[in-house]
Amino acid sequence: GAGVSQSPSNKVTEKGKDVELRCDPISGHTALYWYRQSLGQGLEFLIYFQGNSAPDKSGLPSDRFSAERTGGSVSTLTIQRTQQEDSAVYLCASSLAVDGWASPRAQQVVGANVLTFGAGSRLTVL
Amino acid sequence: AQSVTQLDSHVSVSEGTPVLLRCNYSSSYSPSLFWYVQHPNKGLQLLLKYTSAATLVKGINGFEAEFKKSETSFHLTKPSAHMSDAAEYFCVVKPTGNQFYFGTGTSLTVIP
Numbered sequence: 001g002a003g004v005s006q007s008p009s010n011k012v013t014e015k016g017k018d019v020e021l022r023c024d025p026i027s028g029h030t031a032l033y034w035y036r037q038s039l040g041q042g043l044e045f046l047i048y049f050q051g052n053s054a055p056d057k058s059g060l061p062s063d064r065f066s067a068e069r070t071g072g073s074v075s076t077l078t079i080q081r082t083q084q085e086d087s088a089v090y091l092c093a094s095s096l097a098v099d100g101w102a103s104p105r106a107q108q109v110v111g112a113n114v115l116t117f118g119a120g121s122r123l124t125v126l
Numbered sequence: 127a128q129s130v131t132q133l134d135s136h137v138s139v140s141e142g143t144p145v146l147l148r149c150n151y152s153s154s155y156s157p158s159l160f161w162y163v164q165h166p167n168k169g170l171q172l173l174l175k176y177t178s179a180a181t182l183v184k185g186i187n188g189f190e191a192e193f194k195k196s197e198t199s200f201h202l203t204k205p206s207a208h209m210s211d212a213a214e215y216f217c218v219v220k221p222t223g224n225q226f227y228f229g230t231g232t233s234l235t236v237i238p
Contacts, residue, residue, distance in 0.1 A: 031224050042230040043170075043216065050224060091170070097224045113158060113177070115226055116217075117170040 002005060002026075004118035007091050010125045014084055021077040021121045025094030032075050033095070034067060038088040045092060046090075055059040063064065082125045130219045139218045145189075145204040147232045149217030152198060152202045156161075160218040163189055170186035170216065176200065187211070212236045 005024040013019050025032050034046040044058040049069040060066070064082075069075040079086055095114040133148040137209040151157065161173040174185025187210075191202045200217060217229040 032172070033226070033227075043228045045225075048225065054223060093170075095224070113220065114160070114175060115162075115170075116170060116172075117162075119169045 003114060004092055004094050004116055006090075006118035006121050008121055009119065010122045011125065014126050016081055018078065019070075019082055019123060021079075021090050021123070022119060023048075023075045023077070023092030023094075025073065025075070025092070026096075026116055027073075027075035028097050029116075030072065031095040031097040032069055033093045034075070034077050035091045036088045037091055037120070043091065046077070048099070055124075082123075082124045087123055087125045089122050091117055091120045093117045110118045128228050129144070130217050130229040132215075132217050132230050132232050135230070136233045138235040138237060139207045141171070141209055144207050145202070145207045145211065145234065147202040147215050147217075147234065149200045149202065149229060150198055151200060151217070151219045153219055153221050155222045157222075158220040159191075159193060161185065161200075161202050162216045164214045164216065164231075166213070173202070173215075174177060190226065207234075207236045209236050209238060 004026055007022045011019055014067050030051060032049040035043040037043050037044055047054055047060055047067050049058045050071050052069050064080045067077045096112045129152045131150045139145055156178060159176040160162060162170045163173050164170045165205045173189050174191055176183045176193045184190045189202055191200050193200050212216045212235055215232045215234060221229045
């Protein structure tokens, strides 16, 4: 698609319920990232995908959080047994990952090695 | 190890006066550097990026940033603030891999 699309834009749930957040990256973007932004805070890294694999899951706050990416495209972030502290805006970004050894021309392709963000999914846990 | 330090959590300027948002980084390699802006209740938007070309980078909305390797800094500037510049600004460093490291953000207030 033309941009990074996230759904739902807003989700209100009760404590203890599971939620799924979806991210549809820009077509052709190989890398996909999930971040969390709590009220008035900076961005907290959650997980990063290169293709369908996740080289870095270090930011997932607990085993209640999981994410997958299928077909090198859409990603789903799942939060099980939600807690009130999970309330935040969950941001997805995608990037066309170009290796540092690639030609300067390749590295100047629009979107190369630059994060493009979606509008976010606002999660409220009551 | 990589890190990004935004030296000011809040900056307040009068409309029409210069803006300076400070960012220092540490990286073992020659990184790519970025500034992103987030307006209230909006997503993050790329302002500008440095990727080892010219050290003075021009971005959107009149912003620019200068990469100073000796000082490991990448400060964001604008000659004349506009009310619409009020937002949160994030400095980001990307070493040679695919991971991006965000600063904690600087909130810019523009006083009419």
